[in-house]
Amino acid sequence: MTIDMPKLNFELFVELSTAINDFSFMMINDVKVLRTGTNIGIGTNGNKNPMPNFYKSDNVEFHDRAVLDFGNLTVSLNVTAISLYKIF
Numbered sequence: 001m002t003i004d005m006p007k008l009n010f011e012l013f014v015e016l017s018t019a020i021n022d023f024s025f026m027m028i029n030d031v032k033v034l035r036t037g038t039n040i041g042i043g044t045n046g047n048k049n050p051m052p053n054f055y056k057s058d059n060v061e062f063h064d065r066a067v068l069d070f071g072n073l074t075v076s077l078n079v080t081a082i083s084l085y086k087i088f
Contacts, residue, residue: 007077009043012070019057024064028054031066043072 003014018026031052042048050070054063 005037005040005073005075007075009072009074012073014068014070015065016067017065019064022057022059024057024060024062026064027062028064028066031068033068037075039076041074041076043074046071046073048073 001016003012005012016028016031018024018028031054033049036048040048047070050068052066052068055065055067056063057065
């Protein structure tokens, strides 16, 4: 997944899920941030590389949801850098 971000200061909370209604069809594991743009900074309580929290729905034996809380981010205008997070 690639997230392109506008030039703003904001809180970013990313939730990845493979559950559709009451059906979970795929396990989620090994979620990590691979690269961040050089124009992405952190504000108060911000984190450019948060640890994921994993969750599982009722009646499944595997994690079907991952959450990354980046907190407050700042994105500056920088034409030489691409603003993105790669999450796999």
